[in-house]
Amino acid sequence: MDFKDQLKNLFPEHKESAEPVVEKSSIWLQEEPIICKYEKRKGKPITILEGYTGATEDFKMLAKEIKTKLSVGGSFKEDKIIIQGDYRDKIMTMLKEKGFNVKRVGG
Template sequence: MDLKDQLKNLFPEHEETAEPIKEKSDIWLQDEPIICKYEKRKGKPITILEGYNGATQDFKKLAKEIKKMLSVGGSFKDEKIIIQGDYRTQIMQLLKDKGFNVKRVGG
């Protein structure tokens, strides 16, 4: 007798409902928007993400995921994610899909 059978014996009038299981994010979501801005350094375009106030390890995981998804280089310095190239629209869409609030700044 498994757990479902035991629960049916205890609560015979209860009907089982099939609810979709939401994917639990291991990254802490925040209320304030993450700022996504565009700059040029030494003539080359970069995208900067800043304003995350969660754990540093979570922000590093997010940076790694963004770099892997876009197949580009980047770094994490001074509580900022720096991505090589102008990928504001793709990054903003990824963050919105994950549940973040994102604000576009510059250009």
């Protein structure tokens, strides 16, 4: 017995819709590219993302998602995402998959 059969047993009067409902994640509209740059502070490498023009809360959610996927530390300060370590390539790939235009700066 698969999952659909179990649901039919629980909800016999429910009729299956023709199209599955797919929730669309929030889309950020970005005119200028997000700047992805590399710096060293106190001898340690960091990756900085700046240039986002949308809502601050969306950028904070993006910062949390990047930190979680890469399993690294970081912060969100003054409309910039600061990630500990040099992860420019991975971050740029993630942002391009989400539909952002990203520009690499510094090295």
